[in-house]
Amino acid sequence: xxxxxxxxxGLKTYYFTLKGIVRAVDGVSLKLRRxxxxxxxxxxxxxxxxxxWSILGLVPPPGRIVSGSIVVDGxxxxxxxxxxxxxxxxxxxxxxxxxxxxxxxTPVYTVGRQIEEVLRVHAGISGxxxxxxxxxxxxxxxxxKTIADRYPHELSGGQKQRVVIAMALALEPDxxxxxxxxxxxxxxxxxQILNLLKRLQREKGLxxxxxxxxxxxxxxxxxxxxxxxxxxxVEYGSSEDIYKNPKHPYTQALLKAIPRLRGxxxxxxxxPGQPPDLRNPPQGCRFHPRCPLAFERCRMNxxxxxxxxxxxxxxxxxxxxxx
Amino acid sequence: MSLGSEVLLDVRDxxxxxxxxxxxxxIATFKPRRYVRAVDGVSFTIRRxEVFCLVGESGCGKTxxxxxxxxxxxxTGGSALFxxxxxxxxxxxxxxxxVSGDGYVDLLKVPRRRFKPLRREIQIVYQDxxxxxxxxxxxxxxxxxxxxxxxxxxxxxxxxxxxxxLEAVKLTPASDFMERYxxxxxxxxxxxxAIARAFILNPSLVVADEPVSMLDVSIRAEILELLLDxxxxxxxxxxxxxxxxxxxxxxxxRIAVMYLGRIVEIGDARRVIERPVHPYxxxxxxxxxxxxxxxxxxxxxxxxxxxxxxAAAIPPGCRFHPRCVEFEEDYDRLKPMCPVKEPPLKRPxxxxxxxxxVACWRYITWE
Numbered sequence: 062x063x064x065x066x067x068x069x070x071g072l073k074t075y076y077f078t079l080k081g082i083v084r085a086v087d088g089v090s091l092k093l094r095r096x097x098x099x100x101x102x103x104x105x106x107x108x109x110x111x112x113x114w115s116i117l118g119l120v121p122p123p124g125r126i127v128s129g130s131i132v133v134d135g136x137x138x139x140x141x142x143x144x145x146x147x148x149x150x151x152x153x154x155x156x157x158x159x160x161x162x163x164x165x166x167t168p169v170y171t172v173g174r175q176i177e178e179v180l181r182v183h184a185g186i187s188g189x190x191x192x193x194x195x196x197x198x199x200x201x202x203x204x205x206k207t208i209a210d211r212y213p214h215e216l217s218g219g220q221k222q223r224v225v226i227a228m229a230l231a232l233e234p235d236x237x238x239x240x241x242x243x244x245x246x247x248x249x250x251x252x253q254i255l256n257l258l259k260r261l262q263r264e265k266g267l268x269x270x271x272x273x274x275x276x277x278x279x280x281x282x283x284x285x286x287x288x289x290x291x292x293x294x295v296e297y298g299s300s301e302d303i304y305k306n307p308k309h310p311y312t313q314a315l316l317k318a319i320p321r322l323r324g325x326x327x328x329x330x331x332x333p334g335q336p337p338d339l340r341n342p343p344q345g346c347r348f349h350p351r352c353p354l355a356f357e358r359c360r361m362n363x364x365x366x367x368x369x370x371x372x373x374x375x376x377x378x379x380x381x382x383x384x
Numbered sequence: 385m386s387l388g389s390e391v392l393l394d395v396r397d398x399x400x401x402x403x404x405x406x407x408x409x410x411i412a413t414f415k416p417r418r419y420v421r422a423v424d425g426v427s428f429t430i431r432r433x434e435v436f437c438l439v440g441e442s443g444c445g446k447t448x449x450x451x452x453x454x455x456x457x458x459x460t461g462g463s464a465l466f467x468x469x470x471x472x473x474x475x476x477x478x479x480x481x482x483v484s485g486d487g488y489v490d491l492l493k494v495p496r497r498r499f500k501p502l503r504r505e506i507q508i509v510y511q512d513x514x515x516x517x518x519x520x521x522x523x524x525x526x527x528x529x530x531x532x533x534x535x536x537x538x539x540x541x542x543x544x545x546x547x548x549x550l551e552a553v554k555l556t557p558a559s560d561f562m563e564r565y566x567x568x569x570x571x572x573x574x575x576x577x578a579i580a581r582a583f584i585l586n587p588s589l590v591v592a593d594e595p596v597s598m599l600d601v602s603i604r605a606e607i608l609e610l611l612l613d614x615x616x617x618x619x620x621x622x623x624x625x626x627x628x629x630x631x632x633x634x635x636x637x638r639i640a641v642m643y644l645g646r647i648v649e650i651g652d653a654r655r656v657i658e659r660p661v662h663p664y665x666x667x668x669x670x671x672x673x674x675x676x677x678x679x680x681x682x683x684x685x686x687x688x689x690x691x692x693x694x695a696a697a698i699p700p701g702c703r704f705h706p707r708c709v710e711f712e713e714d715y716d717r718l719k720p721m722c723p724v725k726e727p728p729l730k731r732p733x734x735x736x737x738x739x740x741x742v743a744c745w746r747y748i749t750w751e
Contacts, residue, residue: 335570
């Protein structure tokens with residue numbers, strides 16, 4: 062389909078550590094349509110951020126993409142050289158708001174100068190034109206243009222995060238990857254930033270991959286949700302499917318573990334145990350040691366993603382009959 | 385918690401001000417020293433066996449309040465009457481510490497060098513289980529240390545206590561964990577060790593400072609349950625500090641919402657969260673994302689303006705009024721009060737709940 066801006070097929074990204082091979086992303090397939098917001102959820106270490114780094118060709122050593130393909134706008138990312146990635150992909154096609162990026166702003170330059178640098182290095186825009194563009198960008202993220210002359214330490218956390226978002230939008234990419242964009246922020250500021258992302262997505266028709274462990278945050282934005290566990294997608298579907306009709310026991314347990322603001326105060330559910338060591342994942346379904354519903358087959362064979370209709374996928378043997 | 389339970393801790397008008405360095409011009413022009421008023425007149429009580437929550441955004445003074453009670457920072461003013469166990473009380477008396485007739489000591493007035501016995505009674509669990517455990521100590525040593533410091537038991541007894549404590553926090557079998565180092569444990573396991581360390585001295589009060597916010601959602605509930613479980617067994621009280629109102633709703637009996645160094649609303653935890661009165665509490669609750677896919681179809685309405693001002697430049701009058709939407713809506717009636725006079729914590733009008741107090745001119749009597 063032409064409307065797909067990103068297609069990932071069978072992506073495997075491993076870290077080759079001295080203590081063994083960490084299979085951080087182990088056979089992930091995803092599609093992102095133009096204007097779609099995809100929420101990528103999972104516990105820490107489930108491989109969410111590694112997927113993002115793979116898309117940008119930024120997997121830190123000793124990690125590398127072992128197999129699979131990532132196609133952005135017709136370009137095969139896994140075969141691009143570093144200089145091609147720099148010239149054609151990063152910032153222009155795909156930009157990323159890194160986790161804690163607001164603390165990565167240089168303290169010694171004004172934020173205006175830092176945004177200008179992106180424009181100068183990657184698009185050759187400089188001087189008066191760049192300044193003008195900086196003002197436009199700041200205004201589009203709800204900041205006054207005088208912010209351009211401030212240093213990061215003069216700004217609040219929310220303002221810095223807005224600057225980082227402005228930077229990500231500088232070269233009008235099709236896709237923005239936001240990795241835990243609100244984790245360090247207070248709830249009021251978090252809600253403001255989520256409103257901003259929502260508005261930008263609607264105005265500019267952006268495609269967004271929103272990575273977070275917080276299913277509440279994902280519900281604020283995502284049209285489609287992929288739930289990851291131990292390097293694999295275990296459930297994939299529309300927001301409605303995932304929140305109202307979750308099929309995988311892991312998704313169900315995750316949703317039950319969220320404390321709510323309304324309704325009865327039941328005992329909170331939790332998932333016993335801890336995620337597996339990805340150097341040596343369990344045989345069969347990777348979730349079976351923590352799954353309350355596991356049976357013999359789960360210990361032996363790994364379930365594929367069953368299609369339950371309308372693009373709702375679930376990798377659980379219990380869903381086999383519904384596929 | 386019933387109203388009749390004994391008061392364990394009574395904090396009144398607690399203030400923690402941090403002085404700012406004066407600039408040369410300020411000194412030359414005899415300007416007074418300025419302060420960061422991190423905690424600026426906070427009062428609350430904690431009853432025996434109660435979970436009392438302080439909630440608020442970063443910088444509201446909730447952690448500083450907890451630290452001031454432990455004397456990890458020195459309070460500028462106020463009092464904190466605490467009723468320790470009998471043996472600790474006797475030890476304090478023998479050291480010549482002032483004790484009131486009904487067995488309370490003022491935590492803020494005990495001289496520093498005589499404070500040690502009280503540390504057995506008040507312990508803390510920190511937010512970050514990666515930073516709060518000494519990486520060079522084995523788990524056994526980490527847990528044994530408080531016992532050594534307070535001179536409890538001989539080597540064998542201590543080892544027994546450590547083993548028992550490890551089992552109480554469900555790190556079993558205990559012998560498997562004794563000789564391990566913190567880096568060999570997961571985040572959840574480390575936080576269990578931190579909890580075990582706080583409980584090994586059997587304190588009456590545990591300050592839990594965001595004990596689950598660094599943990600994955602899937603294991604948070606497990607740690608919260610452990611905290612409630614230990615409380616049930618040992619009758620410990622908690623001062624539970626968190627920014628997460630949803631978590632507070634599940635585990636707290638009473639809650640106090642802080643803004644810029646002061647409590648703006650206090651009451652039964654579930655009632656405050658389900659039916660907030662103060663405009664700040666309302667805004668805070670309205671901002672929390674909930675896992676409902678309908679949310680993506682609309683923009684979240686935020687009934688709060690601007691950003692939190694610096695604690696070094698607290699606005700006059702009600703410190704929330706520059707951000708308050710309700711002040712604007714009811715401007716003509718409220719303008720003689722909000723920008724001028726700080727509202728006291730009072731029972732709101734039309735409030736049936738016995739213990740609810742709110743610091744907002746819109747909801748209390750003053751005319």
